[in-house]
Amino acid sequence: MSENKLTGRHSDGDFQLNLSANPSLSDIIAERHSRRNILGGMAAVAGLFGLSACGSDNADDEKAYAAGNINAGQAGASTSGRVVTLNGSALRNSTVTWTQVGGPAVTLTNANTLTPTFIAPSVAAATTLEFRLTAVNGSTSVSQDTIVTVSPAQLGFTAVAKNKNDIVTVPEGYTVSVLYRLGDPLNAATAAFANNGTDTGYANRAGDHHDGMAYFGLAATGTTRDATNSTRGLLVMNHENITASYLHANGPTTVSGARPEAEAVKEIEAHGVAVVEVVQTAGAWSYVQASTLNRRITPNTIMAFNGPARGDAQLRTVYSPTGVAGRGTINNCANGRTQWETYLTCEENWAGYFRRGSADNANRSAKAVVALNRYGVTQGAAGANNWATVTAANSADQGNFAKWNVTVDTTKAADGTGDYRNEANQYGWVVEIDPFNPTSTPRKRTALGRMGHEGAWPAAFVAGRKPVFYMGDDSRGEYFYKFVSATAWDVADATATDRLAVGDKYLDAGTLYVARFDATGNGVWLPLVFGTGVLTAANTTYSFANQADVLINTRLAADVLGATKMDRPEWAAVNPANGEVYLTLTNNNAATRPLTGTDAANPRHYNDPVGTTANYGNPNGHIIRLKEASNNPEATTFQWDIYLFGAGADLNATNINISGLNDTNDFSSPDGLWFSRPTNAGGLVNPLLWIQTDDGAYTDVTNCMMLAAMPGRVGDGGAKTITNTGSTGATATQSTFVGAQPGLQLRRFLVGPKECEITGIDTTPDGRALFVNIQHPGENGNATTITSNWPASQAGTTSGRPRSATIVITKNDGGVVAL
Incomplete structure (x- = not known):
């Protein structure tokens, strides 16, 4: 650590007035040492803990202290996001007040005491803050100043060790609280959750498999939004799937x-989205069971279609013969949020829910068969959970089950308006929800394309620039996309009250692009626009009829454009400080990415066995990042490199563990990805990047985890050639571009309970509460063989069925999490 130098008349440490006859500090200093050296050392030590020491460095201050019995202390140091305590001294009966007199403004808590605190503000370089302690005793008023030097934010926790415990493990100095669990009631009329498989009414309970999530600030009173509120808000989250065995x-x-029927209803209602009010009271977080804003959105909730595909023949069903409406959203994985404070939920692995008859191809056009097969709705598919087989007791409910059978009924109209042959086309969209209006109808935004949507993450909104959203398509060999709105951003829309109308303005028209990552380290965004290039009726792979056809069959359009097939493109995140875009590529196998099938953007093929079972391909995944040309998200070209390669610390450092990971930061299968908010020090200057894992390759060593990083910039590494090895011992080389090794700028922050996935993340605007979802703990067990007791195990209970849940993590001293 560099030497701390004191400047001016300053303080910030643990010196208090002492009326004993012991020698004064000045006497001791005069006798042995330089006072500057002693107190400088104390400030340096205290700075490690986000605190500062106290003292005085001026003869006039000594006289003032003697006359007025006041000491503001010694200059000290801290880093952005940490809690700083000012420690002053004054005569016992004095009235004291601290005020800030210089530097970036902060909020002093308990300013009328001798030990107020504040959160060190975000700074790009060492910056001084000056504070004044004023003491009044009778008719005497005396003031003294102190300085705190704040340096840029840095990771401020000790890495969590890998483990296979049945709890959420976080660093020392942090607390985990369980906030919202599977089955928790969302209104006053719903009974407490028994957690024994007998519970019903999931349309009014927390769903299963908590996933992507966002926090929306709520006004302290009433139901209106307040984007700055960090103690009351709405958590909006996806309930992706179910663990039916529990x-x-x-x-x-x-x-x-x-x-x-009763079982199917329970399973269906446990999917979807939840809006739940949460509040912090006396430092503790809880959800508000009877909030009027609580809401469940399920696969039965009425939806509206908007954008170019609205009303297209391929969306028509017996429920909506005009193709403008539908029921429900399902397999909602990741998410997004808009600048106008709406929630974007994204339909991912929806295709597997549909039943399709074994002879259905014969009753469809060749073009329709190509489209269904490309999305995995194959002939003969039984459909997950067999919901299509249910006969409802109430005939009015039959459509809720019949829609999961997309087999053509030859007795019905050939245009699809008499059955559910087109129902699969109603899924695979980005869905916009207004969390503040529980009676609003969610809207499926078809301009953003149809795929296995992982999420929709916005670039920074800039006045006069068109909004941009980045999207992964989560399947092996799929693509990375972005949507550029047709309308430039008007900042007045950020506070509009008709939020879904604002969504109409920015999300219903624009250009969808797919990425091609070239071997040069550059890339191109290819527009998916009907009538341009190969996206015409003359295309021999698939004859596109119009723009709606391009968007309904986005994967086919990306195929013919020659986009780059990726190793499961999942979550994306945009660095709020520089606009660079990060994308998790969770993993791939030898079938999809063989030894001879690598490319520069997906460069590895190797073996990382699970136990004694060989595991070839790219089982640990990687994180790629790109920089848009001229730092403009509307650009059509970009530069890219690979930020991180997932790997165990013990794997070959030359060709596998290329990022130089060690026991404090090795990981596998990156999935969730998120940058801290720019409303606090965690998201400014060098923002925190959070990495969550959904792993099958490293779970023989450790449970899934979450890491925090402070990444560099695209191009901070260089070109590299990797030697890959196949199952027969054959080798092949692959050139690529890699980022600088992360070193201490990447650390493991959390390890989850048994058999879980870590997914979904947000913080309060001040960054002092971190929300994380723990999905499907104990997923390999069943009602008779329970393999996890979490979240009960978090409190030491070793019985009970596991439940997906949302946790909230806080720093015990109240600082910004991870700094």
Whole structure:
């Protein structure tokens, strides 16, 4: 650590007035040492803990202290985001007040005491803050100043060790609280959750498999939004899937014919999205069970279609013969949020829910068969959970189950308005939800394309520049996309009250692009626009009829444009300080990415065995990043490199563990990805990047985890040639571009409970509360063989079925999490 130099008349440490006859500090200093050297050393030590020491360095201050019995202390140091305590001294009966007299403004807590605190502000370089302590005793008023030097933010925690415990493990100095769990009631009329498989009414309970999530500030009173509020808000989150073995008393009923209606209803309602009010009271977080803003959105909730595909023939069903409406959203994985404070939920692996008859191809056009096959809705598919087999007791409910069967009914109209042959086309979209209006109808934004949407993450909104959203398509060999709105951003829309109308303005028209990552380290955004290039009716792979056809069949359009197939493109995140875009590529296998099938953007093929089982391909995944030309997200070209390669610390450092990971930061299968908010020090200057894992390759060593990083910039590394090895021992080389090794700028912050996935993340605007979702703990167990007791195990209980849940993590001293 460099030497701390004191300047001026300053203080900030633990010196208090002492009326004993012991020698004064000045006497001791005069006798042995330089006072500057002693107190400088104390400030240096205190700075490690985000605190500062106290003292005085001026003869006039000595006289003032003697006359008025006041000491503001010694200059000290801290870093952005940490809690700083000012420690002053004054005569016992004095009235004291601290005020700030210089530097970036901060909020002093308990300013009328001798030990007020504040959060060190975000700075790009060492910056001084000056504070004044004023003491009044009778008719005597005396003041003294102190300086605190604040340096840029840095990671401020000790890495968590890898482990296979059945709790959420976080660094020392942090607290984990369980906030919102599977089955928690969301209104006053719903009974407490029994957690034994007998519970019903999931349309009014927390759903299962908590996933992507966002926090929306709520006014301290009333139901209006307040984007700055860090103690009351709405958590909006996806409930992606279910663990059916725990959802029912004895697991799903095994039947040869129709599924029991009650079981199917429970499973369907446990999917979707939740809006839940949360509040911090006396430092503790809880959800508000009876909030009027609480809401569940399920696969049965009415939806509206907007954008170019609205009303297209491929969206018509018996429920909506005009193709403008539908029911429900499902398999909602990641998310996004808009500048006008709406939530974007994204439909990912929806295709597997549909049943399709074994002879259905014969009743469809060749073009329709190509489209269905490309999305995985294949002939003969049974459909996950067999919901299509249910016969509803109330005929009015039958459509909720019949829609999961997309087999053509030849007795119905050939245009699809008499059955559900087109129902699969109603899924795979980005859905916009207004969290502040529980009666609003969610809107499926078709201009953003149809795929296995992982999320929709915005670039920074700049007045006069068109809004941009980045999107991954989560499947092996799929693509990375962005949507550029047709309308330039007007900052007045950020506070509009009709939020979905603002969404109409920016999300219903624009250009969808798909990425091509070239071997040069550059890339191109290819526009998916009907009538340009190969996206015409003359295309021999698929004859595109119009722009709606391009968007409904986005994957086919990306295929023919020659986009780069990626290793499961999942979450994206945009660095709020410089606009660079990060994308997790979770993993790939040898079938999809063989030894001879690598490319510069997906360069590795190797073996990382799970136990004794060989595991070839890219089982640990990587994180790629790109820099838009001229730092403009509307650009059509970019530069890229690979920020991180997932790997165990023990793997070959030359060709596998290329990022030089060690036991404090090695990981596998990056999935969730998120930058801290720019409303606090965690998201400014060099923002925190949070990395979450959904792992199958490293879970023989450790449970899934979350890491915090402070990444560099695209191009901070260089070119590299990797030697890959196949299962036969054959080798092949692949050139690529790699970022600088992260070193101490990447650390493991959290390890989850058994068999879970870590997914979903946001903070309060002040960064002092971190929300994280723990999905499907104990997923390999069942009602008779329970393999995790989390979240009960977090409190030491070793019984009970596991439940997906949201946790909140806070720093014990109240500082910004991770700094």
